[in-house]
Amino acid sequence: MTNTLLITLIISLIYMVVANRLYTYAAILSFQGFVLFGVSFIELTEISLTNLIFILLETVVFKAIVIPAFLNYVIKKNNITREAEPFLSNFISVGVVTAIIVASFLLSNTIQDDQLKRIFFVVSLSALFTGLYIIVTRRKIITHVMGFLVIENGVFVLSLAVGNEMPMIINTGIMLDIFVSVLVLGIFVNRIGDVLKEHDAEQLQQLRD
Amino acid sequence: MSSIGLILIVTISLFFSGIVIRTKSVLSGRKGPGIFQPLKDVWRLFRKGAVYSETTSLIFRIAPSIYFSTVLMAIFFIPFGSYPGLLSFRGDFVFFAYVLALGKFFMIISAMDTGSSFEGMGASREALYSMLAEPAFFILMGSFALLTGYTSFFEIFNNLHFGSHTSYALGTLATFVLVIVAMVENSRMPVDDPRTHLELTMIHEVMILDNSGFDLGLILYTTNLKFAMYGALIANFLIPSGMALHYAIGVFIGIQILFAVMVGIIESFMARFRMNHNPQYIFTLSAISILLFLGVLLMLGRFD
Numbered sequence: 395m396t397n398t399l400l401i402t403l404i405i406s407l408i409y410m411v412v413a414n415r416l417y418t419y420a421a422i423l424s425f426q427g428f429v430l431f432g433v434s435f436i437e438l439t440e441i442s443l444t445n446l447i448f449i450l451l452e453t454v455v456f457k458a459i460v461i462p463a464f465l466n467y468v469i470k471k472n473n474i475t476r477e478a479e480p481f482l483s484n485f486i487s488v489g490v491v492t493a494i495i496v497a498s499f500l501l502s503n504t505i506q507d508d509q510l511k512r513i514f515f516v517v518s519l520s521a522l523f524t525g526l527y528i529i530v531t532r533r534k535i536i537t538h539v540m541g542f543l544v545i546e547n548g549v550f551v552l553s554l555a556v557g558n559e560m561p562m563i564i565n566t567g568i569m570l571d572i573f574v575s576v577l578v579l580g581i582f583v584n585r586i587g588d589v590l591k592e593h594d595a596e597q598l599q600q601l602r603d
Numbered sequence: 604m605s606s607i608g609l610i611l612i613v614t615i616s617l618f619f620s621g622i623v624i625r626t627k628s629v630l631s632g633r634k635g636p637g638i639f640q641p642l643k644d645v646w647r648l649f650r651k652g653a654v655y656s657e658t659t660s661l662i663f664r665i666a667p668s669i670y671f672s673t674v675l676m677a678i679f680f681i682p683f684g685s686y687p688g689l690l691s692f693r694g695d696f697v698f699f700a701y702v703l704a705l706g707k708f709f710m711i712i713s714a715m716d717t718g719s720s721f722e723g724m725g726a727s728r729e730a731l732y733s734m735l736a737e738p739a740f741f742i743l744m745g746s747f748a749l750l751t752g753y754t755s756f757f758e759i760f761n762n763l764h765f766g767s768h769t770s771y772a773l774g775t776l777a778t779f780v781l782v783i784v785a786m787v788e789n790s791r792m793p794v795d796d797p798r799t800h801l802e803l804t805m806i807h808e809v810m811i812l813d814n815s816g817f818d819l820g821l822i823l824y825t826t827n828l829k830f831a832m833y834g835a836l837i838a839n840f841l842i843p844s845g846m847a848l849h850y851a852i853g854v855f856i857g858i859q860i861l862f863a864v865m866v867g868i869i870e871s872f873m874a875r876f877r878m879n880h881n882p883q884y885i886f887t888l889s890a891i892s893i894l895l896f897l898g899v900l901l902m903l904g905r906f907d
Contacts, residue, residue: 395768397768397769397772397898397901398768398769398771398772401772401776401894401897401898402772404894405891405894408887408890408891412883412884412887483879483883484880484883485882485883485886487883488883488886488887488890489886491890492886492889492890492893495890495893495894495897496893499897513901516897
């Protein structure tokens, strides 16, 4: 069952790269939150009950509902363009993400360790690099934050792989979540639209001599 | 007994596109033509003579027949339940794919043969999309060959067992990939709109603009046959091995009708993609097949 959920997570990554609208991005992030909830519910069998309840609540409330809803609210409130506007065409993106998945697959195949479940390693590495790719190829600040959220989901998956032995690492992943929410709040409070520079460039037009 | 698959596929192909058209008309609130109307059209075309342009050569005349015969040849390899196809040997899925590619190649060069610029454009698109869909099919079949340890259609389908969660996920993914490959190979809705009559946006339809009479009828019928062939592949995938014959026939026909209705529903509710969105859409299939390969490695325990 865990394998099925993790494969679904990778498919959602591929979909995210070809998606056009920002609302789709937020919906995919919420979907990934639910998938992570399922994975942690199945995998974390040996940690204490309070810690488990905290983690499950964090994934389902924070990752799956609050952050995507807030992202949608920010997009609407700040009048951000609804399209993703990538620098590269989607066709190249699909190729790059496929290459990322295959490469992380080959890389994790070289690990000779019986303790680590390698599927977690594949999924988290591909999520990490896909998030990085989304950050690099998109123009708008809000898509950078979304790419960071994908990276953070990848870190969470990796922490789940060793979660039963080291519950502290999961808490570190959750710390990243709080960091992201601060970033989104920053965008909201400072009313950043599409890009940072846009605001300054508009002021230059008002110059008189 | 091994010809039962061939007989069933040919029977289904007679009313496959009829069901698709009927579904589309019911969904758009019309009564629509009868289920056998496409077949009647083909029969009308069969009784006509063909007109050949003076600029075309022999290739243009033989291409439709070759197209038809390659699809028929490919159907010979498709097994039915616990019976193998008419022909079956190790590695026959590679032969299957390239027999289909041969037919497609002849359609492409016959379109180029007419000297019409529109047809050349359609031919180029068709070649590109087939090229992008090919790795998806091979990674899919290769994964299942790895999973079962056999390399012919009959043995692969006969030794495929569903049991764990991962295998259900793989089954869903494989059915999805096969359905979309069938839509791409037949130039149906999300990639190509069979109803448009604007040469700039057509793919398959533009390639056969110069064909008429008997040849056109043959090409139209081959399209139906090809759809039924992919439906049979999907059905084979879903019918468990060792099912009694009469049940298997019922399930087979049910899956084919379901497939046709699904094609109709997809065509009713989806618009055609813009031309430059198509390659990425088709290439996504290959990405998903690679995930399928990963899942197969997981199931085999070579990777955990």
